Amino acid sequence: MTGSMARSSAPAIVADGLAAAYRDRLIWRDATFRVNTGEFVAVLGPNGSGKSTLLRLLLGLLPPAAGSLQVLGERPHRGNADIGYVPQRRNIDRDLPVRGRDFVHLGIDGDRWGVAVGNAANNHQRVDQAIRSVQAEAYADRPIGRLSGGEQQRLLLAQALAGKPQMLLLDEPLASLDLRNQIVIAELVAELARANGLTVLLIAHDINPLLPVVDRVLYVAHGGVAIGKPAEVITTEQLSRLYDAPIEVLHDSHGHMFVVGLEAESAHHDA
Amino acid sequence: MPELYLAAAPYFGWDLVRVVQELFRYAFMQHAFEAGTIVALSAGVIGYFVVLRSLSFAAHALSHIGFAGATGAVLVGTAPIVGLLVFTMSAGAVMGALGQRLRGRDVTIGLVMAWSLGLGLLFTRLYKGSANLAIGILFGQIFGITGQDVVVTFVAGLVTVLFVLAVYRPLLFATLDEEVAEAKGVPVRGLSIAFMVVLAVAVSEAVQVVGVLLIFALIVAPAAVAERFTTRPSRGVVLAAILAVLFTWAGLSIAYYLPYPVGFFITTIAFWSYILARVLSGVIARRATGRVRPWREEQVRHSP
Numbered sequence: 001m002t003g004s005m006a007r008s009s010a011p012a013i014v015a016d017g018l019a020a021a022y023r024d025r026l027i028w029r030d031a032t033f034r035v036n037t038g039e040f041v042a043v044l045g046p047n048g049s050g051k052s053t054l055l056r057l058l059l060g061l062l063p064p065a066a067g068s069l070q071v072l073g074e075r076p077h078r079g080n081a082d083i084g085y086v087p088q089r090r091n092i093d094r095d096l097p098v099r100g101r102d103f104v105h106l107g108i109d110g111d112r113w114g115v116a117v118g119n120a121a122n123n124h125q126r127v128d129q130a131i132r133s134v135q136a137e138a139y140a141d142r143p144i145g146r147l148s149g150g151e152q153q154r155l156l157l158a159q160a161l162a163g164k165p166q167m168l169l170l171d172e173p174l175a176s177l178d179l180r181n182q183i184v185i186a187e188l189v190a191e192l193a194r195a196n197g198l199t200v201l202l203i204a205h206d207i208n209p210l211l212p213v214v215d216r217v218l219y220v221a222h223g224g225v226a227i228g229k230p231a232e233v234i235t236t237e238q239l240s241r242l243y244d245a246p247i248e249v250l251h252d253s254h255g256h257m258f259v260v261g262l263e264a265e266s267a268h269h270d271a
Numbered sequence: 272m273p274e275l276y277l278a279a280a281p282y283f284g285w286d287l288v289r290v291v292q293e294l295f296r297y298a299f300m301q302h303a304f305e306a307g308t309i310v311a312l313s314a315g316v317i318g319y320f321v322v323l324r325s326l327s328f329a330a331h332a333l334s335h336i337g338f339a340g341a342t343g344a345v346l347v348g349t350a351p352i353v354g355l356l357v358f359t360m361s362a363g364a365v366m367g368a369l370g371q372r373l374r375g376r377d378v379t380i381g382l383v384m385a386w387s388l389g390l391g392l393l394f395t396r397l398y399k400g401s402a403n404l405a406i407g408i409l410f411g412q413i414f415g416i417t418g419q420d421v422v423v424t425f426v427a428g429l430v431t432v433l434f435v436l437a438v439y440r441p442l443l444f445a446t447l448d449e450e451v452a453e454a455k456g457v458p459v460r461g462l463s464i465a466f467m468v469v470l471a472v473a474v475s476e477a478v479q480v481v482g483v484l485l486i487f488a489l490i491v492a493p494a495a496v497a498e499r500f501t502t503r504p505s506r507g508v509v510l511a512a513i514l515a516v517l518f519t520w521a522g523l524s525i526a527y528y529l530p531y532p533v534g535f536f537i538t539t540i541a542f543w544s545y546i547l548a549r550v551l552s553g554v555i556a557r558r559a560t561g562r563v564r565p566w567r568e569e570q571v572r573h574s575p
Contacts, residue, residue, distance in 0.1 A: 059454045061453065061454060078453070078454065078456050079454075079455055079456020079457075081455075083454070085450075085451055085454045085455075086451070087450040087451060087454075095498075096323075096447075097323075097498040097499075097501065097502050097507065098323075098447060098502055098503075098504060099502045099503065102443075102447075102502075102503065102504055103447060103448065106440075106443065106444045106447065106448060106451075106452075107451075109440055110440055110441065110443065110444030110448075110451075110452060110455065110457070111440070111441060111444065111452070111455040111456055111457050112440050112441070113437060113438065113440065113441060114436065114437055114438075114439060114440065115436055115439045115440065115505075116440065141502075142502075143502050159448075159451070160451075163455075
């Protein structure tokens with residue numbers, strides 16, 4: 001297919017002088033960056049810095065306040081079937097009488113009018129395939145509210161994959177998971193992205209579980225955006241400049257990075 | 272000679288054909304079964320989504336707002352159903368526009384509901400008619416339904432069921448996963464408004480059968496029972512509709528033989544079905560997984 005050739009060469013996201021505002025409040029500006037097709041980018045930054053806002057811009061749910069933005073060669077538009085989206089999760093009600101499988105199915109035809117007629121066998125096959133790709137066969141038929149956070153996250157990922165996207169936008173998929181599961185899910189996403197040639201933007205709080213899998217880091221903080229390899233962006237100098245405050249980045253013997261100096265700020269935001 | 276028929280004791284026994292013949296002997300019973308079935312079907316279908324969207328209280332409030340509409344309509348000389356529809360549909364549109372923000376507004380909804388009942392009380396007094404009018408609206412008057420009412424009910428029921436069929440998938444998507452649905456291009460807000468307006472139509476219809484106060488029995492109870500037995504939305508909708516029809520048929524049939532109100536029988540059947548469903552589904556769940564009994568858990572839906 002010529003499409004795949006074009007996909008591998010063209011950038012997946014092109015932002016030029018991009019600014020985001022919510023109502024009248026400017027959130028960040030002067031964002032100029034490119035994300036290449038097939039790249040795995042971790043989006044980091046303190047709470048309220050506008051990480052989710054970036055995803056909303058890419059999804060076409062919010063227009064840019066200034067500058068230009070291209071996603072998969074087009075201007076962002078709502079209902080883009082090429083983007084799989086997993087928003088930040090509130091708790092799913094334990095008694096919600098719906099199977100994980102039904103959630104996944106919505107990723108295929110949830111936006112179509114009417115009831116499903118015809119094509120049912122084909123769609124069920126696609127649902128099965130998506131569930132298998134995240135290794136969720138064992139619990140896909142149980143009510144989704146009864147599953148663990150990691151199991152829910154896998155099924156929601158399957159929902160995004162069922163729509164056969166070219167890009168995944170994941171908003172804090174690792175939140176509320178234990179460290180082991182954070183690493184497992186991060187590796188799963190990376191594996192799926194590699195297998196399907198997907199571009200991934202993944203919002204996270206902690207870079208460490210993602211270090212083995214990310215290509216680059218997009219840091220959103222204090223009204224600005226910086227992008228680069230983790231070792232380039234997550235440095236004492238870069239972050240101190242971005243935050244406009246003294247920040248120190250420490251490394252342990254395993255290569256893990258620890259950002260120090262933000263405790264007061266993040267504690268304030270998390271409260 | 273109708274008088275002769277009335278004088279004869281109604282047949283009841285093991286001959287089911289004769290029982291059915293007996294139940295359909297009079298026009299008022301035929302109309303009650305016709306209208307009751309249509310109302311139950313639409314109430315069950317839309318009720319499934321009411322429960323899934325956590326709108327039980329909003330649905331209950333809609334019917335109370337309808338009480339003010341119905342009594343107000345009589346006061347100005349129009350049919351109660353017209354006032355009922357105008358009031359519930361307007362309130363439904365407002366509730367639908369609020370969408371997610373409606374959640375947790377129990378106090379506001381409750382106050383509007385109480386005020387509507389108060390208004391209805393005032394309208395009833397101003398009309399100076401018999402209290403039967405208010406009683407009929409509050410508790411239903413299924414045995415007073417005319418052939419023309421049946422036609423109106425049929426149209427309204429058809430609208431409800433066709434609407435749910437037409438928006439089934441995006442409505443389910445918006446109900447279960449609003450943010451993703453919105454990103455995928457589902458008109459979440461428009462659907463929320465349309466759903467509440469159609470719910471208003473279904474509620475107005477159901478008021479004829481069970482009245483303003485007993486609406487829970489037909490809209491919420493069947494869906495709540497269905498939810499206990501299936502985790503597939505498509506089956507849940509169908510099961511809720513079947514249960515609503517069964518509740519109604521059973522209530523009408525018993526009320527034919529016993530000198531007590533049909534609203535009492537339908538609500539009684541709904542209540543005990545729900546209790547039975549909780550116990551049964553608990554037993555089934557325990558047998559299947561040995562896990563915690565589901566009725567022990569509080570129903571806190573979509574808690575933040």
